[in-house]
Amino acid sequence: MNWILGISAFYHDSAATLLRDGKVFCAFQEERFSRVKQDKRFPRHAIRACLDFAGLTLRDIETICYYEDPPSKYNRIVSTYFRHFPKGTMLFAKEFPRYRAHKQLLAAMSRQLETEFGDGAAPVRASEHHLSHAASAYYPSPFSSAAVLCVDGVGEWATVSAWHGKGNRLVPLWTIDFPHSLGLLYSAFTYFCGFKVDSGEYKLMGLAPYGEPVYADRIEREIIDLRDDGSFRLNPRYFDYETGARMTSPAFDRLFGGPRREPEGPITQREMDLAASIQLVTEKVMSALVARIRRDTGERNLCLAGGVALNCVANGKLLKEAHFDHLFVQPASGDAGGSMGAAFVGHFAAHPEAEKFSADDRSQDDLQGSYLGNEYSDAEICRHLDALGARYEVLNEVELVARTGRAIADDKVIGWFQGRMEFGPRALGARSILGNPCSHYMQRTMNLKIKYRESFRPFAPAILAEHAGDWFDLDTVSPYMLIVAGLRNDRRKALDARDAARVGLDKVNAVRADIPAVIHVDYSARIQTVDGHHNNRFRRLLEDFHARTGCPIVINTSFNVRGEPIVESPRDAFTCFMRTGMDCLVIGSAFLEKKAQAAWNEKIDWRVQFELD
Numbered sequence: 001m002n003w004i005l006g007i008s009a010f011y012h013d014s015a016a017t018l019l020r021d022g023k024v025f026c027a028f029q030e031e032r033f034s035r036v037k038q039d040k041r042f043p044r045h046a047i048r049a050c051l052d053f054a055g056l057t058l059r060d061i062e063t064i065c066y067y068e069d070p071p072s073k074y075n076r077i078v079s080t081y082f083r084h085f086p087k088g089t090m091l092f093a094k095e096f097p098r099y100r101a102h103k104q105l106l107a108a109m110s111r112q113l114e115t116e117f118g119d120g121a122a123p124v125r126a127s128e129h130h131l132s133h134a135a136s137a138y139y140p141s142p143f144s145s146a147a148v149l150c151v152d153g154v155g156e157w158a159t160v161s162a163w164h165g166k167g168n169r170l171v172p173l174w175t176i177d178f179p180h181s182l183g184l185l186y187s188a189f190t191y192f193c194g195f196k197v198d199s200g201e202y203k204l205m206g207l208a209p210y211g212e213p214v215y216a217d218r219i220e221r222e223i224i225d226l227r228d229d230g231s232f233r234l235n236p237r238y239f240d241y242e243t244g245a246r247m248t249s250p251a252f253d254r255l256f257g258g259p260r261r262e263p264e265g266p267i268t269q270r271e272m273d274l275a276a277s278i279q280l281v282t283e284k285v286m287s288a289l290v291a292r293i294r295r296d297t298g299e300r301n302l303c304l305a306g307g308v309a310l311n312c313v314a315n316g317k318l319l320k321e322a323h324f325d326h327l328f329v330q331p332a333s334g335d336a337g338g339s340m341g342a343a344f345v346g347h348f349a350a351h352p353e354a355e356k357f358s359a360d361d362r363s364q365d366d367l368q369g370s371y372l373g374n375e376y377s378d379a380e381i382c383r384h385l386d387a388l389g390a391r392y393e394v395l396n397e398v399e400l401v402a403r404t405g406r407a408i409a410d411d412k413v414i415g416w417f418q419g420r421m422e423f424g425p426r427a428l429g430a431r432s433i434l435g436n437p438c439s440h441y442m443q444r445t446m447n448l449k450i451k452y453r454e455s456f457r458p459f460a461p462a463i464l465a466e467h468a469g470d471w472f473d474l475d476t477v478s479p480y481m482l483i484v485a486g487l488r489n490d491r492r493k494a495l496d497a498r499d500a501a502r503v504g505l506d507k508v509n510a511v512r513a514d515i516p517a518v519i520h521v522d523y524s525a526r527i528q529t530v531d532g533h534h535n536n537r538f539r540r541l542l543e544d545f546h547a548r549t550g551c552p553i554v555i556n557t558s559f560n561v562r563g564e565p566i567v568e569s570p571r572d573a574f575t576c577f578m579r580t581g582m583d584c585l586v587i588g589s590a591f592l593e594k595k596a597q598a599a600w601n602e603k604i605d606w607r608v609q610f611e612l613d
Contacts, residue, residue, distance in 0.1 A: 002351070003060055005050065006343025007124070008067040008132070008335050010105070012038045012198050015336035015423075016046035017343045017372075018054055022354050024140060026053045027372040027423040029336050032568035037610065038199060039565075042109070043339075044116055049374060051117070058113060059120040065346030066124050067132040067338035070105040072156040076178060084243045127345040129155025129338065130306075131170065136341030137305035137330040138165040139348075140366035142359035147299040147324070149289060152306030152334075153183035153198075162293045165303065168348055168356040173296055179242050180234045182285050183308050185224060188239060189278040191247035193271045194261030196612075198307075205313055206457050208279040209522035210507060211272030215256065216280045222255060224281065230288035264612070267456070269504060283314045290323045300325040301362075305341070309333035309482075310425065312526050316484040319476065326362045331370045331480035332424030340423075363477045369534030370480060371430055373421025376570055381588040384570035391597055392590040401537065404434075404586050405544030408554060411439050412583035413450055415559055417573045418537050422566070426481045427558035428528060429462060429538035431566045431573075433582065435555035437461055437515040442555060443508065446517075449581040453562040456505045458526070461518035462556035464542050465529040471515075471553070472527055481528040481556075487512075487519055517555055528556060563610030 004019040014030040026049070031037055033045035051057065106124045113121045127135075133150040148163035148170065159181035162173040186204070187197045195203045226232045238255065240246040253259050261271055290302065302324040304315070310333050319327055330337050348354060357366040376384075378394065385392055395403065408414060414434040422428050433450060435442045437459075447455050460481055468474050474485040491513055499510035507521040518525050530539050546552040559567045561580060567573045570587055577585040577592070578600040585592040 002062045002347075003054065003056060004343045004347045004350070005047070005061045005064045006067065006132075006339040006341065006346060007043060007047070007064065007109070008338040008342065009042050010040055011335055012040045013334050013336040014040055014043040014046065015332070015339040016043045016050050017340040018050040019343045019347050020054070022344075022347050022351065023357065024340065024366055024368070024372060026050055027332070027340055028374075029423065029565075031565040032373070032421065035565055035572075037563060037565045042112060047113075047117070053374065058117040061122055063346040063350050064113070064122050064124045065342040065349075066106060066109065066126050067335070067342040068129045069126045069156055072128070076157050080178070080242050125346065125349075127342045130158045130161040130175070131172075131345060132338040132341030133305040133330075133333075134161065134163045134165075134170050134303075134341065135344040136332070136337040137303035137309075137328065138163070138170060139168075139344040139356055140330075140340070141165075141301075141303050141328040142357075142362050142365050143301040143303070143326070143328065144356070144358040145299060146301035146303050146328070147293045147297040148303045148305070149293050150304075150306040151182055151286070151289065151308035153187060154178045154181055159183060160289060162289075162296065164297045164299070168352075168354060173293070176231055179236065179239070180232060182232070182282065183306065184239075184241055184247075185234060186278060186282055186308065186311075188241070188247040188252070189274055192252065192256070192260040193274055194263045194265060194267075196263070197247060201307070202310070203454070203457065204275045205279060205311055206520070207267070207272055207275040208313070209276070209520050209524065210456065210505060211269065211274070211276035213277040213280040214273045215277035218255065219277055219281050224285070226285055226288060228288075230285070230292035232285060267454075267505060272504065279313060282308070282311060283317050286311075286314045286318060287321060287323075290318055290321075294323045301328070302326070303328045303330070305330040305333045305337060307334045312482045313484045313524070315482055316524075319483060327476070328365065329480065329482045331367065331426065331482065334425070336424065363479075363531075364533065370422050370424055370426075370428060371420040371534055372423040374568065375420040376588060378588045378590070381570050381590055385574065385587070385590060385592075388571065388574050389598060390574055390592060392592045394589050395591050396589070397537070397540075400586065400589055400591060401540045401544050403591055404541055404584070405548055407584050408434055408436050408545055409548045411436050411442065413442075413446060413581065415573060415577045415582045415585040415587070416538075416541075417559065417567065417570065417585070417587040419535055421568060424480070426528075427556065427566055428479070428481065429530065429535050429556060431559040431568075433555075433557050433559050434541075435459075435517065437518045437553045437555050438549065438551055440511055440516055442517040445581070446555065446557065451557065451561055452580075456508055458520040459518050459555045459557050460526040460528060461515065461553045462528040462530055462538070462542065464539075464546060464552040465531040467546075467552040468527065468529050472525060474527060474529075477531070478527045478529045479531070479534075481526055484524050484526050487523045487525065492523055515551065515553055518553065561610070563612045
């Protein structure tokens with residue numbers, strides 16, 4: 001039996017992944033333990049969680065692999081600063097101690113592992129950023145061969161990379177290199193629209209349907225030069241991300257009629273139209289890249305990774321264009337998933353004759369539904385709840401599911417904590433907040449009173465897999481909530497005169513379907529299909545709700561408030577439950593009602609604890 005540990009850290013979304021004999025055994029994100037969203041620090045808690053989950057010490061690990069090549073990244077940083085003489089050299093002199101330490105990162109990590117986990121650890125070896133992304137998508141996919149496309153901000157040099165997966169090998173094909181980056185282009189618009197870079201990109205995607213792509217031609221004319229072969233170049237005069245503290249330059253301000261929106265300021269029609277425009281351009285670039293890799297490989301299977309692969313609207317468009325028959329998107333496509341890719345790189349370097357996972361059923365992969373984290377027994381849960389003074393009932397399986405289904409049908413909001421924690425940014429029914437999609441007011445209630453976030457943001461439907469095609473224009477599985485599809489025409493409601501007259505963010509209040517809480521203003525939804533392969537209790541809950549209401553769908557959003565990482569422990573779950581307007585908490589076999597709990601008092605205002613994303 002061999003164990004391989006993969007680590008990602010020091011940019012954002014630090015994480016650790018453990019493989020056993022080449023199969024994913026567990027994976028953890030540091031933020032879930034530190035309670036710092038997208039924590040970039042050395043993932044000591046995540047590594048400890050991996051070792052504890054497997055019952056190992058670091059001596060038992062055959063290979064430890066880091067997801068990047070620090071010297072190569074250092075060289076890119078140095079050359080970038082000196083290319084922008086004299087401004088760049090002055091800034092580099094100021095930051096030099098930090099970058100010099102980065103060059104020696106692997107040795108420093110080896111020392112830190114020995115300090116924190118004991119002597120005898122294998123030395124840390126390096127992967128490459130985009131190789132880690134590619135490995136994270138291809139090796140756990142069901143395919144024995146596939147085209148692999150990685151698109152993100154930047155790794156060492158690459159911002160886009162194309163690969164051909166053949167058996168247990170990943171063959172590099174071509175790259176697009178820094179500073180020309182689709183991920184950084186999207187992040188520049190995220191920044192300009194007043195959202196947080198590396199965090200708020202999904203808000204920009206959610207804002208896009210409120211606007212019109214009136215700036216798309218301007219973006220293509222002035223900012224990005226897209227070639228017929230899918231390659232592109234960015235115009236550097238509009239950016240400041242190479243050496244500055246801003247993503248955009250004054251020229252960007254002038255191009256779009258004024259300075260960036262201040263964070264938390266009013267969202268105007270300009271921001272809505274900018275979001276629609278960059279979303280359209282992103283989809284066009286992704287389509288060109290995918291067409292190119294299809295021509296280059298002749299494959300009918302495609303794997304996607306990198307932060308841009310989390311753009312589920314673009315993923316849905318790619319599916320409809322049918323460049324490929326089958327699509328697999330790594331559910332932790334950002335840097336957290338890089339730890340998984342690094343582990344696979346380490347595994348196949350140590351065992352070059354090992355076989356890659358594959359499956360005849362193209363809907364099945366090696367990620368166990370992305371339920372790769374900790375789970376808590378009922379006994380552990382009760383100990384936590386007792387220590388917190390919680391009042392609860394322990395129910396059997398039938399009672400628990402029935403009572404929860406009835407509560408959702410009665411428009412109650414449910415905190416749902418079951419089984420192993422998800423790995424990646426999506427809650428998939430293990431650490432989720434659930435609600436009734438048929439309620440006309442549930443989206444606003446959950447956004448403003450539960451999640452404490454912007455009212456325009458849509459919620460996702462979790463739907464029984466066999467019913468997905470009855471409701472949505474979707475003819476594939478979407479277990480990881482990474483594909484957006486439209487509501488079927490026969491499920492749509494014609495807008496009355498009042499709703500048709502709504503403009504801007506007020507469009508969110510129009511009723512477009514019998515499931516208004518999960519349908520966006522363009523009749524789309526980010527869909528999670530739920531089958532019987534994983535998380536059976538969540539599946540049974542959906543079946544109960546379907547039997548009660550005739551609707552095979554529930555709202556599924558992550559169990560946290562804005563700025564907070566998804567809850568990891570029973571203590572995290574109870575605390576979030578008590579801080580918000582949730583009505584019930586279902587945690588293991590324990591059922592809690594808010595009205596039965598004692599008054600909740602905290603010495604500090606928890607709203608200042610989490611940095612807004």
